[in-house]
Each structure stands twice: as structure tokens, then as C-alpha cells.
Amino acid sequence: MKDKEILNSNEDYAIKENISPAVIKRLPRYFRYLRILMREGKTRISSAELSKRMNITASQIRQDLNCFGGFGQQGYGYNVSYLYARICELLGVGAGLQAVIIGAGNLGRALAKNEMFEKRGVDVVAIFDNNPELVGQKVNEIPIIHIDEFERYAATHTIDMAVLTLPKEYALEMAQRIADTDISGIWNFTSQELDSVEGDIIVENVHLGDSLMTLNYLIANKDK
Amino acid sequence: MKDKEILNSNEDYAIKENISPAVIKRLPRYFRYLRILMREGKTRISSAELSKRMNITASQIRQDLNCFGGFGQQGYGYNVSYLYARICELLGVGAGLQAVIIGAGNLGRALAKNEMFEKRGVDVVAIFDNNPELVGQKVNEIPIIHIDEFERYAATHTIDMAVLTLPKEYALEMAQRIADTDISGIWNFTSQELDSVEGDIIVENVHLGDSLMTLNYLIANKDK
Numbered sequence: 526m527k528d529k530e531i532l533n534s535n536e537d538y539a540i541k542e543n544i545s546p547a548v549i550k551r552l553p554r555y556f557r558y559l560r561i562l563m564r565e566g567k568t569r570i571s572s573a574e575l576s577k578r579m580n581i582t583a584s585q586i587r588q589d590l591n592c593f594g595g596f597g598q599q600g601y602g603y604n605v606s607y608l609y610a611r612i613c614e615l616l617g618v619g620a621g622l623q624a625v626i627i628g629a630g631n632l633g634r635a636l637a638k639n640e641m642f643e644k645r646g647v648d649v650v651a652i653f654d655n656n657p658e659l660v661g662q663k664v665n666e667i668p669i670i671h672i673d674e675f676e677r678y679a680a681t682h683t684i685d686m687a688v689l690t691l692p693k694e695y696a697l698e699m700a701q702r703i704a705d706t707d708i709s710g711i712w713n714f715t716s717q718e719l720d721s722v723e724g725d726i727i728v729e730n731v732h733l734g735d736s737l738m739t740l741n742y743l744i745a746n747k748d749k
Numbered sequence: 750m751k752d753k754e755i756l757n758s759n760e761d762y763a764i765k766e767n768i769s770p771a772v773i774k775r776l777p778r779y780f781r782y783l784r785i786l787m788r789e790g791k792t793r794i795s796s797a798e799l800s801k802r803m804n805i806t807a808s809q810i811r812q813d814l815n816c817f818g819g820f821g822q823q824g825y826g827y828n829v830s831y832l833y834a835r836i837c838e839l840l841g842v843g844a845g846l847q848a849v850i851i852g853a854g855n856l857g858r859a860l861a862k863n864e865m866f867e868k869r870g871v872d873v874v875a876i877f878d879n880n881p882e883l884v885g886q887k888v889n890e891i892p893i894i895h896i897d898e899f900e901r902y903a904a905t906h907t908i909d910m911a912v913l914t915l916p917k918e919y920a921l922e923m924a925q926r927i928a929d930t931d932i933s934g935i936w937n938f939t940s941q942e943l944d945s946v947e948g949d950i951i952v953e954n955v956h957l958g959d960s961l962m963t964l965n966y967l968i969a970n971k972d973k
Contacts, residue, residue: 549966553959561942616962617969631862635855641940641958645965685968709968712961716865718785727971729964731957734865735777737936738840740953741869742773744909744933745841747951 544592544615551589552616554579559609560644571602618646623684624712627699628691629654629662629669632714636688637664647686651678679706686710693717700726768816768839775813776840778803783833784868795826842870847908848936851923852915853878853886853893856938860912861888871910875902903930910934917941924950 558579562570572590576583590603593611613619624642626633629652636642642649652664655672662669670678678684687703689696689711696717703711704724713719713730722728782803786794796814800807814827817835837843848866850857853876860866866873876888879896886893894902902908911927913920913935920941927935928948937943937954946952 550963552966553956553962556962557956557958615966615970617965618962620965620969622965622968631855631859635859638855639957641961645958645961647961647965686964709971710964712964727964727967729960729967731960732777732781733863733955734781734869736953736955737865737869737871738777738780738842739774740910740934740936740951741841741844741846741871742776742839743951743953744846745844746839747933 548589548592551581552612554581555589555608556612556616556618559605559612562605563609567605569602570605575603613646616645620646622647622686623682624649624686624688625678625684626652626667626688626690627654627672627675627703628652628689629656629659629664630690630692633688633690634664636690636714637667649688650682650684653678675702676706679703679708684708686712688712688714690714697721700728772813772816775805776836779813779832780836780840780842783829783836786829787833791829793826794829799827837870840869844870846871846910847906848873848910848912849902849908850876850891850912850914851878851896851899851927852876852913853880853883853888854914854916857912857914858888860914860938861891873912874906874908877902899926900930903927903932908932910936912936912938914938921945924952 558575572583572586575581575586579586590608593615624647626637626649633652633654637649637652649667652667652669653672653675654660654669657671659669660671684706685708687708687710689699689703691699693715696713696715697719700711700713700717700719700722701724704722704726708726710727710729711719713728714733716732716734719728719730782799796807796810799805799810803810814832817839848871850861850873857876857878861873861876873891876891876893877896877899878884878893881895883893884895908930909932911932911934913923913927915923917939920937920939921943924935924937924941924943924946925948928946928950932950934951934953935943937952938957940956940958943952943954
């Protein structure tokens, strides 16, 4: 539990409130690369080496890392585990967030089996579906519960996020039901825009279509 | 087939080669919003209204759309179907790209059933898996073929992209097999980095973990 100790230390972190949205967007990438470095057993890395690996300019890296107190030393580089712990703390990896998945279809099941949640400190505690044949089954030890039980479950458990994987036509109504509970965020895998949902809810959209279009663009314009 | 006609027109498009990567990254969003406008039957839109909908500044929109020849008229706005056709052409929506899915697990099946491909003009023609029990089955009318047949299939069909949904530990070897064919791009759903793959292959990574971490961050830092 070495990371946990670092995360729980009482040191103050520099300028946390002033981090720009652009830097925040890059944080998960830093997290990912620093994880790899940790796994490789690297203790220090220079901005030049990190730059090469991440395909970000070294000066951008220095600027970003300074934002969250990762001050490198000239000719000595950054302390990998220190930086990793800082980024984990910023990203809430140590916060022990709990998630439910809405929709036990192929995508919901694929996500329930995905080690991504565990790796990022998110605990998936339940899957909801309206299919009575699925209710009572388990996916990766996670129980499938009838969607009618959702409000009762949310009221009696501390759930931080709901992962929305149901068919698009039900997404808006379900998102409103989620927003009406104490759940803080929706991870939206449906292509339905949720702007019209009322209440204090954070929405993170997974726009798979946008990613597909980017690939389309690159392929269609290859060799031009 | 109205769109098709517009796409196939012989007009030249302004400054196509000079579009910056930042604009290209925003293209799929424009595509998405213009699709909605088309569906709503809107024929014209002002940069101010598009700005409000897309949460991008009006001046940014004007700048972006000028890049691909979408010159709006003062007090009159943009022609929605013209812009949509331009963006479709740029993104290769009319190019009729063909895709195969590698991995018939939950994620591969979920993607095979997803209307996203069809909506964006990509035709999924086959799914490959190493499980003999799955081979011969169909998902959404798409046949599951044994992975041993992959090279032969790729050599006898025009495949533009491979969607990688197999377990991470097989991703690198499979990506190299793909790069060794005439396939142009990989849509990578595994968390395996494919930088070490040799050959002329475009890789678009779906970093679901990054999206999860962004949501984590927003939840962990809510009300701070």
C-alpha cells in the first residue's frame, strides 16, 4: 500500500485550483505513461525522455508538471513515484469511487469485465437491467439488479457514477432518473446528448463515433 | 442520394491541405452537430446559434469553417447541407470504407451491433476470433471467421480498417499481422500501446481509461 501512503500524506499541493482545463485533459495521459514507468521500475525520468515517449514537447511537459507541483531538477529529472502519486490524488484514484453500470447488454458486460475500473480505483458494485431473465445473474461477480430497484439502491448505497450503456432511446429518461439521485456523474456510452437533463450532474461522453471519424479522416486522406 | 451527389461534385475545396490538426480534431463534432441540424430540417444556421449549441466560440467556428470552404454570409448564416457535405467529404464518410472486427467477445459483439458504423458510412464485413465454437455464427448478419483465415481474407478483400477488441496480451502480435496486410488503419480498443508495430499503419486509440479518469477527476473535485 505504498501509493496509498503517499496519497494520504498531508503535504499541500501547489496551485491545485489554478489548473487549466487543457492540462486536466492531459492528466489521464500522464497517469497512463507514469503507470508504465512505475511498472518498468523506473524511478526518475527527464522531461526530454518523457517528451519522446508521450509525443508532447519537453517544454509543454515541464509547464504541465509544474502546475501540480512536480518540480524536476536540472540534469536529474522527475521523481516518477512522486509524480504518479500527485496525479493519482488529483484524478481521484485514491478516492475509492463506486460505480454502477446501467444496461447488461454486450457493452455493459464488456465493461463489467474490464480491468480498467479496478486499475483506476473505481469499484463497480452493481449492474441494472430491465430484462427479468438477466436479473439475479452475475458478471464478473457483480450482481445484475432490476432497474425498478435503481432508486432504492441509489438511496441506500454510496454511488459516485453511473455508466450508461442502454439503448439510446432510453438514455435521456434514465439520465434524468440518475440525476434525481445523489449520484455525481454519468459516463455516457450512448450517442444521446444529455444536455437537457436537469440537476447537478456531471456528464462525460464517450464519443466513439468521433474517434471512428478521426480514423476515417486519416485513412481517406492517406497518401494525399 | 442527395448527399452522395453533393459529395461527388467536382468543385474544388479551399485550402484542404492546410487544415490544422486542431481543426481536424473538431471535425467529428461539427459532423455530429450538423447531422442533428439536418435531421431537424434546418437549412441555415448562424455562427452564433451553432456556437451556443456546440459550446465553441462563434469566432472559433467562423475560423474553423472558413478552413474548409464553408463561408457564411453576414446576417444569413451557413448553408447546413453544404457544410455537412463538405465535412462528410473531408472525413471520408462517402468513401465507403470497409472494416473488420478482431475479437468476437462482448465488446466486439457490441460494436458489430452498433449503428455507429453504418451512420458514418463504414461497412463492417467480417469478425475474426480464435474460438472454434464462435466461427460460423453471425452477429448482426456479419460472419465470424477463424483468425487463421485473416491473412487470406485480407488479401482477397478490400479492407480499410481493423477494429481491435481482443485481450490486451494478444494485441501487439495481432496489430503486427494487420500492419503486414494492405489494411490502412487500426481502431484500437485494447489498452496496449501499438507504437512498436512496424509498417505503414494508422492507429487510432480509444483510451476509455482516459475518459474514465476525466470523470473521476470531475467527481473527486466537485464542490471544491
